[in-house]
Amino acid sequence: MSEVKVMKKMKIDEALNANVWDVDHKPHIIVDYEKCRKLCDKRICTLLCPARCYTLTGGEILFSYEGCVECGTCRIVCPHEAVTWDYPLSGRGVQYRYG
């Protein structure tokens, strides 16, 4: 948790760092990169995941679960069923105070 002045445009990491977290040791979301590679050219997850957990690296999707805010958007917008999604176990993940 580290607070950020809102003067200029923020980076997503700065915004996520303002939150309280208890990140799980293992991911609660599994992405089937094969499907991303073979079936998907639109990659809408890279624009709509509000925590930017999906990024393009060298033309390939890279997913990291650590900053996930558990909204469920990726599960729904993925047109290729590449996302196996569940909530984190035992209270882990984002801890909203001002939700």
Place this chain on the structure above:
Amino acid sequence: MPYIDNARFDVSIIGAGPAGLSAAYILAKNGLKVVVLERGRTPGSKNLYGGRVYAKPLEEIYENLRNEAPIERWVKKERFSIMSRGELFTVEYSSQDSTSFVAYLSKLTNWMAQKAEEAGAVIVTDVRVDKLYLEDGVVKGVVSGDDILKTDVVIDAEGVNRLILERLGLVEKLNPSQVALGLKQVIRLDPVKIEARLGLSPGEGLAWLIIGQPTGFLPGGAFIYTNSSTISIGFVVFLDEACKRATKHVFDILEEFKQTPTIKNIISDGVLVEYGAHLTPEAGLDMSPPKLYSDGLLVVGDAAGLLLNLGYTIRGVDFAAYSGYLAAKTILKAHSEGSYRKENLSLYQKLLEESFIMKELRRHRGISKILKSSEVFTEYPEILISMVGKLFQIQDSSPTLIQALRESIKGKTSLVRILWSMFKMVRAI
């Protein structure tokens, strides 16, 4: 679920949100043994919404809401703006009477949990329910990992991502046309500055909705709510439209909105204390499970699709809490009858139908479709701002209203089309 193994509960409730906890509160108050299972570390830690709650339905459930609940500010000012090119056209309504308040849902939910516990309900956190426990097709409890908790009846208040109902086959997987994505930043700011910059008297609350540019012209709208010493700022976009039209990352769209001169001045010197996102049901009755009750099961709140978005207002928390309240009433009756079969639990549907919830949802059915399909969020903000600009930014001659409009719609749309879509919308709202 080690420390509840030996206990015997009448009712288990999945999810300590407004719906589940309101049900728990009423049930426990009337002597039933209730357990609420919450995946978060504390009740409220996984809840997120825009910021405003309509009070009346909640006051029916919680008599002392006004004095006890963690209310940040009562809404005394409603502001609606259309924004394009950084320019705003605003309509404002002020009143000393107020039917809604701004609160943090995390804190409000936590307060509801306290009320439920005081009434005798048991709330167990850190437990993710994975599925329902069935015996001969009848719901008889819940399953978390390897643990089974048997109860006579279950209330599913799992929220908008209805993994449990999907696993049961009661609903299909959500699709983007049924939900909207909401993003919110909470920015701490001196209350004196909040009030001075937003034209509020001390303690007064503001609910401000802005369409057009803030969402990058994606169908949806931005919101600003005033808390005691923070401002909540964010937006909600229809997910199917966002899938079709998004060309920028949603977070960047929000950051750009914050950089528009009007907003920048308001939040200047502020400090971001939280950023989050959540899905919100949009399809109402068109996403409800075919039946909200079955043998041993009731579905409440977001999981049941009980949310109304009229564009200028969103009602979710009051619908959720009240559906939990009606589910509790149903279970109390069924308890007295000694059976939780669907014949007994169908009362829930009846109570919902008689309540404001179903009346509202039916009256406005299809509204989100109409909102989405119109040009209200895409072309019209630009046209309106251009027209208003022509009226007020006078050089030599001042145009008539109709001249200003004609010039602004040139090459974009026709007057007839604008009037037609306005007619459709007014009829639906």
